[in-house]
Amino acid sequence: MILLPAVKAIPDLRSDSEQRSFEFFRHVTGPRLSSDYDSGFWITTVLKFSHTTPAVRHAVLAVSALYEVLIYESTDHNGQLVKKKIFAFQQYNRAIALLREQLNSRDDQEPLTHLLLCVLFVCLEFIQRKNIEALTHLQQGRQLLHTTIQSKRLQKSQSNLISQHIVPTYMRSGLTLYLFGIGTPPVPESLNLHLEIPEVFQSVDQARNMFYSILDDSLRWRFLWKTSQNRDPRVPTDFAYKTTHYNSKKLTPQKIKEFEVKQEVLLSRLSQWNTAFSLFKASNACPCTPTASFLLLQILYHTSIIWTSTAMSEAEQIFDEYLEHFSAIIPLCAAYLKARKDGYEILEERFSKEYICFNLTDPQPNKTKIDDKESQERIAFSFETGIVPVLFLTAAKCRHPHIRRAAVSLLSQHGHCQENLWKAKVFANIAAYMIHVETEARESFQQELEQEQLPLPSPTVPCCSAPQNGLYDIPFEATQIFQPPFNESARSLGSDTAKPTIVQNPFLASVQYTRPGLHNLAHRLDFKNPKISTPSQEDSSYSESESAESLLRPFTPEISNFNLLRENSTNGCSMAFTPESRRSIQSSRDWKSLPVNDFSDTHFGIPEHLRISDAIIGHHEERGISVTFFRKPGPFCREWEIWNEFIQTD
Known part of the structure; x- marks a missing residue:
């Protein structure tokens, strides 16, 4: 001490x-x-x-x-x-x-x-x-x-x-x-x-330090594996700010085996850690009421199992095998947010009693509380990485419709939270857009199968209903409704032969093509007249006592339309995509030939080629953020589908 x-x-x-x-x-x-x-x-x-x-x-x-x-x-x-x-x-x-x-x-x-x-x-x-x-x-x-x-x-x-x-x-x-x-x-x-794992931990601090030692080793191994792949450098390996390092050489079988052995070692160490942590939870040394840090360890354990187990696979459907871990994350995150909120309230009470705060408009000291609602919501920044990336991963990679929407709901309810670079509201909007795209893709895919009189895939659980009156039903599990800030007509999955509507935009005439990167994406975007419908008071009500299990109940909010313009870098125009048109944004260089995927297996009704596999998250601007999304080649197609969206966040 x-x-x-x-x-x-x-x-x-x-x-x-x-x-x-x-x-x-x-x-x-x-x-x-x-x-x-x-x-x-x-x-x-x-x-x-x-x-x-x-x-x-x-x-x-x-x-x-x-x-x-x-x-x-x-x-x-x-x-x-x-x-x-x-x-x-x-x-x-x-x-x-x-x-x-x-x-x-x-x-x-x-x-x-x-x-x-x-x-x-x-x-x-x-x-x-x-x-x-x-x-x-x-x-x-x-x-x-x-x-x-x-x-x-x-x-x-x-x-x-x-x-x-x-x-x-x-x-x-x-x-x-x-x-x-x-x-x-x-x-x-x-x-x-913290290299040796004991049979049972003696404190939360010991368990935490040991876990992060394993996690650091695991993430570094994952990064080395992803960046060692012989793939096009424009396609990222994960949701990242920049594209991956380009490796022109293929790994030897011996090197691949070394990565596989390391993966087994990491999973074994995670299992040992979980055993020691479980014994600690059953001991008298464990706190009766789990703290936020205690819950966060359990959340990151499930997340690490998913990250490590799926690292060496290029298939998006591999995430469907870890539904048990995804489903465990949601109630733990809900409990974590509740515990952190309670901790903040205790801190505020102690602060108001012990600290004399200077009023910003008065040089003289005054007894002041910072307990107004707006200020309380602003005190949400933390240096540590917590659950925002975990909930984003769950929403993006777990295709169970209720679980992924529950993840977005938790992010949107706590949109004022920021964990270093991870802003909950920003990633809630990005995840909601991804869910919308994949839901729309699933419905179009089923309609195409019906038209061709082919047997329908059997999803594990029912998904979203078809659009009615131009509005999409997205069953968010919500204590507070979240409205995704994108145009439902901006992403379309109809005929490839339909011509997009051309809208002249003089502001984009001089914009030059730039390589995707930390600040410059392949195409700059012009966001026009965003409109978000305001949820009713009844819909947005929130009960602190609501159980974590209720996060898996479906809910259907209304989503309004948005107008999103895309830049045509050749003639300085922007294209407003309609529901009847679709176009892949292609680079001037041909993409590598890739094998056609097997589309017979469609977990949750979403085949491999209709799942968003990767994204490049651009620089956050005043009104939103530009994101480049990637999808794998579809049937009889050898080109990746790439597009940009400007997603409103403020």
């Missing part, structure tokens, strides 16, 4: 603004950044070094100020938020300046301080939604771990502190890197204290 001196004992907190921001970090920012997961790092380790290291202290003040801006960003209190931002950037610049001075000195704390500052800088970029900078800092931090162990000035006490408090943070941050398609070096074994 580390005892911290009182705030007034810190000599360099000389202004009221600095003292206020430091107090705000202690009571609000630090606990919430951890998302009830590793508060010891933020409110113990970080605060300890902020007392002794000026660079860390200024970085902490910057994080605190920007976090407060995030809370109140929906309302500008007489321009005071601008002053807050200026203060935050001043502190950020001071931290960088002190770091540069430290790089030129022989400070004994140098390796540890650099690792800690890197985490704080990542957090600052997360809050500002600067994705590239945040991911770059994360990569640099992981690489810095390797440099650290080679430092001759690294003392044993520092090495222990790094292993116990800083390495786990970098391991968990690796989840964000891998999920966005960015590789990173493994954590050095000398700093990884």
